[in-house]
Amino acid sequence: MKPIRSGAEYAESLRGRKLKVYLFGEQVAEPLDHPVIRPSINAIAETYDLALRNAELASAVSPYTGERVNRFLHVAESPADLVMQNKMQRRLGQLTGTCFQRCVGMDALNALHSVTFEIDERHGTAYHERFKAFVAMAQRGNLVIGGAMTDVKGDRSKAPAAQADPDLYVHVTRRTKEGLYVTGAKAHQTGCVNSHWLIVMPTLRLEPGDKDYAVAGALPADAPGITYLYGRQSCDTRSLDEGDIDAGNARFAGQEAMIVFDDAFIPWSHVFMDGEHEFAAMLVERFTCYHRRSYVCKAGVGDVLIGAAAVIADYNGVEKAAHVRDKLVEMTHLNETIYGTGIAASHQAARMKSGVYLSDDMLSNVCKHHVTRLPYEIGRLAQDLAGGLMVTLPSERDLRHPVVGEIIRKYLKGRAEIPTEDRMRILRLIENMTLGRNAVGYLTESMHGAGSPQAQRVQIARAMQVEFKKQLARTLAGIAPGSPEAPGADYLARVFAPVAAKS
Numbered sequence: 001m002k003p004i005r006s007g008a009e010y011a012e013s014l015r016g017r018k019l020k021v022y023l024f025g026e027q028v029a030e031p032l033d034h035p036v037i038r039p040s041i042n043a044i045a046e047t048y049d050l051a052l053r054n055a056e057l058a059s060a061v062s063p064y065t066g067e068r069v070n071r072f073l074h075v076a077e078s079p080a081d082l083v084m085q086n087k088m089q090r091r092l093g094q095l096t097g098t099c100f101q102r103c104v105g106m107d108a109l110n111a112l113h114s115v116t117f118e119i120d121e122r123h124g125t126a127y128h129e130r131f132k133a134f135v136a137m138a139q140r141g142n143l144v145i146g147g148a149m150t151d152v153k154g155d156r157s158k159a160p161a162a163q164a165d166p167d168l169y170v171h172v173t174r175r176t177k178e179g180l181y182v183t184g185a186k187a188h189q190t191g192c193v194n195s196h197w198l199i200v201m202p203t204l205r206l207e208p209g210d211k212d213y214a215v216a217g218a219l220p221a222d223a224p225g226i227t228y229l230y231g232r233q234s235c236d237t238r239s240l241d242e243g244d245i246d247a248g249n250a251r252f253a254g255q256e257a258m259i260v261f262d263d264a265f266i267p268w269s270h271v272f273m274d275g276e277h278e279f280a281a282m283l284v285e286r287f288t289c290y291h292r293r294s295y296v297c298k299a300g301v302g303d304v305l306i307g308a309a310a311v312i313a314d315y316n317g318v319e320k321a322a323h324v325r326d327k328l329v330e331m332t333h334l335n336e337t338i339y340g341t342g343i344a345a346s347h348q349a350a351r352m353k354s355g356v357y358l359s360d361d362m363l364s365n366v367c368k369h370h371v372t373r374l375p376y377e378i379g380r381l382a383q384d385l386a387g388g389l390m391v392t393l394p395s396e397r398d399l400r401h402p403v404v405g406e407i408i409r410k411y412l413k414g415r416a417e418i419p420t421e422d423r424m425r426i427l428r429l430i431e432n433m434t435l436g437r438n439a440v441g442y443l444t445e446s447m448h449g450a451g452s453p454q455a456q457r458v459q460i461a462r463a464m465q466v467e468f469k470k471q472l473a474r475t476l477a478g479i480a481p482g483s484p485e486a487p488g489a490d491y492l493a494r495v496f497a498p499v500a501a502k503s
Contacts (some may be wrong), residue, residue: 002363004142006052007045011129014041014194017222019256020194025231033170035239036232040255043100044144044194047072047092058088063295064136072102073139075113076357083344085107090339092260093300097433099254099441101191105145110356112216112272115283117354119276127272134218135271138197145196146221147289148186148259152202160206160213170200171212171312172274179267180274181225182215186259188448191341193228193257200266205281210231214280216273217266231256235436245396245425248432250438254441285459288360292368293359296342301433301442302378304333308430309382314435315414315423316387322356327381331466333410334374341367346413350497362463371446379434379443391435 004010014032023036031037060074060081061067076082085106092100113135116127138145151160154168155334163169170184182200192198200217201461203466219226233253242251273279310328313319345363352358383390389412399405399421409420430440447453471481 001401002047005311006075007047007049009299010048010142011041012046013196017191019222019228020226021228021230023267034235035121037193039098039239039249039253040101040191040219041194043096043098043252043254044102044191046096046252047100047102048142049093050088050419054091057084057091058221060084062136062139062476064132065139065148067139069139070142071147072106073109073135073142074106075135076110076349079347079349079357079372082293082349082357082359086293086343086346087174089107089294089297090300092304094303095300097249097301097304097429098253098438099190099297099445100252101146101194101255102144103291103294104147104149104190105195106201107151107287107294108147108201109145109433110290110358111283111287112199112201114352114354114486115279115286116272117352118272118282119279121353125276130269131272134272136376141195141196144191144194145218146189147201147287148192148193148198149201149203149284150187150189152185152187152258155472159210160204161209169203169213170215171441172215173263175274179217179265179269179353180217180271181263181265182217184261186261188231188256189259190445190449191255192221192259193230193331194255194484196201197221198226198263199272201287202280204284206277208277210280211275211277214273214275214277215266216271216283218270218272219264219266223264227260227262229258229260231258231286233437233440235432238437243396243400245399245421245428247437248428248430248436253437254445256440256445285361287336288450288455288459289361289364292456293342293345293364295368295371295446295450296339298371298375298442298446299335299342301438302331303339305378305433305442306331306335307431308426308433308466310354311328311426312386312423312430314419315426317415324385327385330413331378331381334378338367338374341370357489362457365456365459365463369453369460372456374452375442375446379439382430383434385428386427390431393424393427395498396424 001134004013010034021031028034032041055068059068059070060071062069062074063467071085071088071325077409112131116131119125120128154163160169167184170186171181173181174182197218198221199218202214206214231343238247306328313324340362345367348360348363379503394408413420414423433442
């Protein structure tokens with residue numbers, strides 16, 4: 001198999017796969033050529049080109065192939081590997097201004113590495129070796145892996161097996177000597193149409209009656225029995241317009257779709273969990289731990305938005321105003337708070353039994369909880385600096401009109417030396433990121449991706465070590481200990497252990 005190298009080669013690898021994709025009530029003949037879908041493909045292509053331009057940042061040496069592989073396919077062998085993931089993610093956010101769609105697959109690979117090892121340890125299964133073989137295959141081909149975790153869930157008060165319709169959670173429908181078959185749907189699936197392979201995983205804690213829902217495995221994105229329902233995004237039809245101003249960010253966009261599995265086949269060689277229900281929660285929690293600190297990508301997108309806000313202040317001639325500088329400082333403070341907690345979570349990673357490193361659970365959840373809030377305030381401040389013209393601009397077609405175009409250039413000019421078209425372009429970019437197509441990734445995805453805000457609060461509550469902190473306070477206040485055993489020993493050993501370097 002010839003490995004994909006460049007972004008252009010990646011894009012062409014998607015051609016002719018005959019995926020069953022529906023958008024705007026029609027089946028898409030060739031997703032690669034569809035103007036609404038193509039910007040999301042361009043965003044993933046940038047992950048390939050960055051690895052060519054900056055191998056140290058966006059690639060790593062694989063323990064399985066001995067060759068350099070894209071960092072999105074690398075299993076973290078140290079905290080330093082996790083930190084480099086974060087640095088790569090921020091850089092890609094800066095380059096695309098959107099979701100580049102590969103973090104889910106990367107975090108799924110890292111989570112499955114430790115979970116398959118521990119299932120094998122308890123049950124004598126062979127999942128871990130299968131999984132490593134799959135990773136090596138993906139690395140050799142330099143493939144895009146999509147992670148499919150979020151089920152549509154139906155009645156949230158009922159367990160998967162208790163649903164009126166069993167297909168509201170993905171489950172095994174039958175098993176043969178060749179493999180197993182799954183049916184159900186996964187919602188909000190980032191980059192799935194643009195992936196080469198999908199990894200199906202359970203979405204929540206499971207009980208013994210839910211064994212058929214405790215399934216994890218990999219199958220090609222174009223496997224029989226898979227249908228994609230492409231998600232709408234605000235202002236997405238602007239990609240169909242002539243010109244490139246009104247789209248705001250014409251080159252790059254994210255992608256979400258629903259994946260429907262109808263008796264889709266997974267061979268045993270690519271099955272990584274089948275019925276081990278007691279490990280479902282472990283897989284979900286480890287995946288979300290990785291994925292929540294992966295949201296440092298929003299700091300890269302935030303860098304673009306801060307830059308756009310500063311540019312429009314320049315174009316409006318108010319760049320020296322004290323309140324403008326103060327707002328840019330506040331935006332930067334909020335943006336670096338996201339990045340700081342995410343990268344700290346990676347620095348404080350712990351080694352799992354399988355040898356992979358897992359980011360710090362508390363700080364990963366704190367990072368993601370910041371992401372559910374701070375981009376909204378950064379976006380509000382950007383809109384404040386942009387002014388109302390951001391949402392009342394005439395269209396690009398009006399700008400190109402032989403009569404009204406001159407009126408627009410005359411009356412919508414800011415500083416005399418700045419072309420009106422440039423002012424319109426930067427306003428459309430701010431609109432795109434705070435209200436339009438890329439607000440999906442920067443705002444709403446920031447709220448609900450990798451779990452809603454309440455999911456992070458639950459994890460923070462579990463990890464906040466209240467008894468340990470109470471004991472600290474009692475000790476300093478001169479109050480006798482309430483228990484002969486010092487609480488927080490595991491916490492101290494983990495948090496204050498020496499930082500591990502890559503061997």
